[in-house]
Amino acid sequence: MEELANLFHGFAVVLQPFNILVMVIGILLGVIIGVLPGLGGANGVAILLPLTFSMSPTSAIIMLSCIYWGALFGGAITSVLFNIPGEPWSVATTFDGYPMAQQGKAGEALTAAFTSSFVGALFAVIMITLVAPLVAKFALEFGPAEKFGVYFLAFCSFVGMSKEPPAKTVASMMIGFALGAVGLDQMTGQLRLTFGITELLIGFDFLIAVIGLFGIGEILLTMEEGLSFKGRSAMINLRVVIQTWKELPRYWMTSLRSCLIGCWMGVTPAGATPASFMSYGIAKRVSKRGHNFGNGEIEGVVAPETAAHAAGTSALLPMLALGVPGSPTAAVLLGGLLIWGLQPGPMLFIEQKDFVWGLIASMYLGNVVGLIIVLTCVPLFAAILRIPFSIIAPIILVLCAIGAYSVHNSTFDVVMMLVFGVAGYLLKKCNYPLAPLVLAIVLGDKAEESFRQSLLASQGSLSIFWSNGLVGTIMALGLIALFWPMIQAGWSMLMPVKKGTRQE
Amino acid sequence: MKRSSKHFLLGAVAAISAATYFMPTPATAAWEPTRPVEFIIPAGTGGGADQMARTIQGIVTKHNLMKQPMVVINKSGGAGGEGFLDVKGSKGNPHKIIITLSNLFTTPMATGIPFNWKDLTPVAMLALDEFNLWVNTDKPFKTAKEFIDAAKTANGTFKMAGTGSKQEDQIITEAIQKATGAKFIYIPERGGGAVAVQLVGNHVESTVNNPIEAVAHWKGGKLRPLCFFDSKRVTYKEVVAEGKSWADIPTCKEQGLDIVYLMLRGIFMSPGATKEQVDFYVGLFRKVRDTPEWKKLMEDGAFNTTFMTGDAFTKWVAAEEKRHEELMKAAGFMAK
Numbered sequence: 001m002e003e004l005a006n007l008f009h010g011f012a013v014v015l016q017p018f019n020i021l022v023m024v025i026g027i028l029l030g031v032i033i034g035v036l037p038g039l040g041g042a043n044g045v046a047i048l049l050p051l052t053f054s055m056s057p058t059s060a061i062i063m064l065s066c067i068y069w070g071a072l073f074g075g076a077i078t079s080v081l082f083n084i085p086g087e088p089w090s091v092a093t094t095f096d097g098y099p100m101a102q103q104g105k106a107g108e109a110l111t112a113a114f115t116s117s118f119v120g121a122l123f124a125v126i127m128i129t130l131v132a133p134l135v136a137k138f139a140l141e142f143g144p145a146e147k148f149g150v151y152f153l154a155f156c157s158f159v160g161m162s163k164e165p166p167a168k169t170v171a172s173m174m175i176g177f178a179l180g181a182v183g184l185d186q187m188t189g190q191l192r193l194t195f196g197i198t199e200l201l202i203g204f205d206f207l208i209a210v211i212g213l214f215g216i217g218e219i220l221l222t223m224e225e226g227l228s229f230k231g232r233s234a235m236i237n238l239r240v241v242i243q244t245w246k247e248l249p250r251y252w253m254t255s256l257r258s259c260l261i262g263c264w265m266g267v268t269p270a271g272a273t274p275a276s277f278m279s280y281g282i283a284k285r286v287s288k289r290g291h292n293f294g295n296g297e298i299e300g301v302v303a304p305e306t307a308a309h310a311a312g313t314s315a316l317l318p319m320l321a322l323g324v325p326g327s328p329t330a331a332v333l334l335g336g337l338l339i340w341g342l343q344p345g346p347m348l349f350i351e352q353k354d355f356v357w358g359l360i361a362s363m364y365l366g367n368v369v370g371l372i373i374v375l376t377c378v379p380l381f382a383a384i385l386r387i388p389f390s391i392i393a394p395i396i397l398v399l400c401a402i403g404a405y406s407v408h409n410s411t412f413d414v415v416m417m418l419v420f421g422v423a424g425y426l427l428k429k430c431n432y433p434l435a436p437l438v439l440a441i442v443l444g445d446k447a448e449e450s451f452r453q454s455l456l457a458s459q460g461s462l463s464i465f466w467s468n469g470l471v472g473t474i475m476a477l478g479l480i481a482l483f484w485p486m487i488q489a490g491w492s493m494l495m496p497v498k499k500g501t502r503q504e
Numbered sequence: 505m506k507r508s509s510k511h512f513l514l515g516a517v518a519a520i521s522a523a524t525y526f527m528p529t530p531a532t533a534a535w536e537p538t539r540p541v542e543f544i545i546p547a548g549t550g551g552g553a554d555q556m557a558r559t560i561q562g563i564v565t566k567h568n569l570m571k572q573p574m575v576v577i578n579k580s581g582g583a584g585g586e587g588f589l590d591v592k593g594s595k596g597n598p599h600k601i602i603i604t605l606s607n608l609f610t611t612p613m614a615t616g617i618p619f620n621w622k623d624l625t626p627v628a629m630l631a632l633d634e635f636n637l638w639v640n641t642d643k644p645f646k647t648a649k650e651f652i653d654a655a656k657t658a659n660g661t662f663k664m665a666g667t668g669s670k671q672e673d674q675i676i677t678e679a680i681q682k683a684t685g686a687k688f689i690y691i692p693e694r695g696g697g698a699v700a701v702q703l704v705g706n707h708v709e710s711t712v713n714n715p716i717e718a719v720a721h722w723k724g725g726k727l728r729p730l731c732f733f734d735s736k737r738v739t740y741k742e743v744v745a746e747g748k749s750w751a752d753i754p755t756c757k758e759q760g761l762d763i764v765y766l767m768l769r770g771i772f773m774s775p776g777a778t779k780e781q782v783d784f785y786v787g788l789f790r791k792v793r794d795t796p797e798w799k800k801l802m803e804d805g806a807f808n809t810t811f812m813t814g815d816a817f818t819k820w821v822a823a824e825e826k827r828h829e830e831l832m833k834a835a836g837f838m839a840k
Contacts, residue, residue: 143707144691184582187692189614189669189837191582198589198617202581322701336558343804345720408579408586453691457663457707 006353007129010361013354019062020369022055023362026063027370030070031377034086035077036399057342058355062362064336065316069121069363069370072312076113076305077381081106082396084215086403088206088442089272089308091435092280094214096293096300103296106382107240108247111375115248116255116302118371120309123259124266125363128317132349135267135314136321142268144453145464149474150265151447154274155439156482157281164433172432176440179204186445187452199412206442208404208413209420213434215400216421219393221428240382241375244298251302254283258303262310267318272311273442277435279307285484313363320348320356535780537572537599544577544591544602546584546611551667551696552633552714553605554578556769556801560603560789563797569788572599583611583668585619592623594774598781601627601773606672608768609828614670616839621825624772626818627785630793632766632808634738635676636729637756638711638718640703648731648759651710652684660687663708665699668692670837672767673699675828676712676733678835679763703727714767716805719744731756733765738806750806766808768824770817786813 013019029048048067052060075087080097093113100109127135142150159169182193183203194200258279265275283303284293293300319333322345337344342352349356384392404417427434458464466472480487543561547553561576563569579587584607591602602624612619637648645651655662666673669692677690691708693699696717703711703718704726711718712733721727722745732738732755740750756763771789773782792798793811802809812820832838 140701140705143702143705184585184615185669186694187669189583189671189692190839191615191617198585201589201615201617202586322704343720343723345724347720347723408581409577409590449694453693456689456691459689 006357007361009354010357010359011365013058013358014062014361014365019059019362020365022059022063023066023366023369024373026066027070027073027366027373030067030072030370031074031077031374032070033067034071034074036086036403052336058358060336061333061355061359062366064333065359065362066366066370068312068333069366072121072309073114073117073370073374076117077110080109080113080301081381081384082215083218084396084400085210088210089276089304089312091210091214091273091438092276092304092308093301095280095304095435096295096297099294099296100298100301101385105296106385107378108244108298109296109301110378110381111241111244112248112298112301113305114371114374114378115245116258116305117309118367119255120259120262120306120311121313121363121367124263124310124313125360125367127263127314128363129360132317132321135317139267139318139322141470144450144457145467145471146474147268148447148450148454149465149471149478150268151274151443151450153474153478153481154278154443155447156478157278157285158436158439159482164431168432169436172427172434173436173440176437177444179209179437180441180444181448186449187456199410202408203445204416204441205407205413206438207407208417209441210438211400211404212417212420213424213427213438215396216418217424217428217434219396220421220425222389222393237379238376241378247298248302251299254287254299254303255306257282257286258306259310262307262312263314265307266311266314271315272308275311276304276308277439280304282481285481316359316363320344320359535598535778535784537570537784539599540573540575541570542577542600543574544579544587544600546579546587546602546607547605548578548580548695552716552805553603553769555716555805556630557603559797559801560792563792563795564788566797567791567795569791582615582617583607583671585611585615585617588612588619588624589617591772591774592619596776597774598777601771601785603630604768604770604772605633606675606767606828607668608770608772609825610671610675610832610837613829613832614837614839621772621821623775625775625777625782626821627771627773627782627813628789629768629770629810629812629817629820630789631769631802632810633714633716633769634806634808635672635712635733635765635767636715636718636753637731637733637761638700638703638713638727638729639709640706641726641728642706643709645728645730648754648756648761651730652680652686652761655686655688655709656684658709660689662686662688662710663691664688665691665693665702665708665711667694667696667699670832670835672765673712674837675831675835676763676765679765679831680761682834683761683763700727714805715750715807716801719804719806722746729753731759731761732806733763734808735764738808740803740806742803768821769807770821 048064052063055063071087075085075090076093076097078084078086079090079093080101083094083098085091085094097109097113100106178193180203182200183191184201185192191201261279261282262272262275265271265278280300280303283299284290287293287299289297289299316333342348342355400417401414404413405411407413424434427437454464465475543557545554545557557576561574564574579590584605587602588608588611591600594600608621611617637651639645639651645654664677666677668674674690674692677688681687691702693702696713699711700713700718700721702708704721715729718727718729722729725745728746730753732753734755735757737753737755738750743749771785773785801807
């Protein structure tokens with residue numbers, strides 16, 4: 001067990017007082033970064049990177065990865081309290097987290113989100129510790145066709161699960177695909193749908209769409225409904241943490257499934273966003289209480305958060321082992337590695353043992369420290385909802401505007417955010433679900449890219465999606481997920497329904 | 505809004521000029537940044553330009569080469585068009601510089617966006633980036649000739665992955681096809697790192713990665729460089745992998761593949777910069793080039809370390825633009 005010995009050596013490195021101090025500072029900075037929408041983990045790490053140049057590489061990477069953990073934790077806070085996902089992978093958390101907050105259960109939702117994040121991340125770190133070389137090899141199996149399979153699976157496990165009519169879901173998704181197609185076409189190098197407007201050259205950034213659709217849209221809705229936040233009765237003491245913890249072990253099955261989905265998505269560079277959507281979609285299908293998802297089910301918070309963090313954590317593995325970042329934040333961390341003269345890649349595990357195992361040890365400790373910090377702050381966060389709407393709404397608006405501006409340092413984006421806000425309000429009024437739109441903006445162009453890369457490679461033959469066991473299995477799973485309602489219906493026709501298992 | 509931004513600009517200009525006016529002027533009266541300097545990268549994170557810019561930022565910070573901080577910002581949208589247009593639109597702001605790759609020429613040519621390098625103020629050529637022909641070590645190819653012969657026999661089924669579409673990697677691929685008659689399926693990826701991993705995973709037969717983008721996989725025993733697309737061998741003698749140094753890798757020309765392509769890693773700044781401002785950055789990058797960190801980067805990435813400023817640099821860029829126009833026209837990559 002050479003790995004274990006290395007890991008304990010890593011713990012010894014991390015447990016120096018200076019490194020622990022660095023860790024706590026990193027987590028706190030990260031939470032603040034995560035709370036501000038738009039100023040995501042990637043930007044935050046990029047801004048704070050120069051701070052670390054005076055430290056040793058190990059202390060520096062501990063600080064940066066702790067900012068990363070902090071940002072991952074922090075992203076859940078605005079999703080639950082204000083329906084504003086600060087990061088792409090927090091979108092699925094809003095589906096049940098925000099309704100819970102509206103019912104006065106913000107404390108429970110936050111506790112569930114933080115705890116699930118911790119579980120997901122811990123699972124992924126353990127996986128990295130034990131099977132790192134094996135997993136890195138698995139990641140190499142993923143060519144364009146396999147990548148498309150993964151995106152296909154993400155879409156399929158999500159389609160047909162919303163309460164709205166399927167036609168509206170499809171319409172919403174199509175709008176998302178159209179928006180996602182704006183900008184440069186990676187495959188041909190041509191501009192699409194820009195109508196000669198240079199600002200559209202870069203396409204619609206996901207964050208601007210989300211801040212507008214969810215954040216501004218929600219404020220408009222609240223204004224219409226009488227200018228006050230629901231859920232002001234949220235419990236604001238630490239007992240809520242203990243009570244929620246008692247409830248959480250019931251969802252061990254969901255947690256485990258979400259961990260596995262997350263690790264898989266994180267290692268194959270698909271990332272945390274498909275992981276969170278896929279995990280939410282599957283939990284809704286499989287769970288006994290699935291029909292109530294979207295109305296404030298705690299399980300609907302557990303599933304996406306666990307998967308997102310398992311993915312976010314395991315995304316660091318391909319970065320270290322292959323030099324390919326699995327997420328934007330990982331990409332900035334990669335930049336940090338290079339500045340310290342560390343070349344990521346297969347040799348890093350051999351040449352820089354201290355560094356790699358110090359980092360892995362800091363993942364364990366950073367998550368523990370992070371969990372303690374954010375959990376003690378739960379009552380504080382929940383108390384934010386007691387501030388009168390007339391005070392908090394302008395603050396949110398300003399934060400949203402800053403967030404939208406900071407994505408590309410462009411005022412055009414702030415205008416776009418407001419347009420998205422009005423659009424979001426109208427779509428909600430007409431009962432069009434927003435989630436499929438968002439999913440399509442985030443993953444649409446990536447799915448298209450892998451699809452066209454695959455077809456280029458196969459010279460136009462669709463058989464490439466069944467050309468080996470791996471891609472075939474993923475595609476088959478996707479089709480099963482897509483037709484699950486019919487499969488279920490067919491199954492129950494063949495088998496006599498057991499009493500009490502179905503409530504509808 | 506226009507008005508307020510104008511006011512703001514005026515105010516900023518006034519403030520800066522006031523600041524410079526009242527500052528105790530040393531004998532040389534040199535200009536210095538008075539605000540943080542934005543360093544724009546017209547490409548994504550993890551690629552060659554990004555690695556170089558982030559290394560420079562680290563060097564400037566570590567050796568205290570500038571009183572104001574340097575902030576690195578990736579503006580990769582629209583094949584780098586986002587970054588170029590941003591700097592073009594910052595006329596008279598001497599606190600914005602940009603590092604270039606070949607998309608300085610290819611992006612406006614392929615997309616027709618309103619940009620030309622003459623819109624910016626040239627500062628200096630930092631280095632030229634080399635390109636290698638890379639294959640997976642699982643495959644038997646040891647020389648460029650063996651590989652090209654196999655590609656011909658494969659009759660157009662060999663796949664070449666590269667960064668972006670209608671950019672340098674595809675230009676080189678086109679050149680190989682023209683020179684040899686072998687046909688490749690070109691598969692565009694988002695960045696140099698992802699390109700190298702596709703080759704490690706054997707999803708494609710070859711790439712034309714920059715040395716720095718794939719050197720880690722050479723050291724890891726997964727990839728092998730067959731040749732340099734340069735007119736003469738590089739001079740780095742230190743052993744990298746397989747008992748070979750960069751200097752042991754032949755040029756493609758030696759192997760009968762007569763293609764030379766080097767990529768500019770240069771610095772430009774916003775339009776309307778004064779001579780004093782350009783001189784400051786030239787001096788800054790001269791100091792950067794003298795640091796051991798920079799020398800290590802040059803060696804790791806087998807860079808061609810030509811340095812050029814002033815008229816010589818401007819002339820070089822103009823000639824390079826003309827060459828790219830010919831290459832792009834010949835390949836049919838120009839915007840209609």
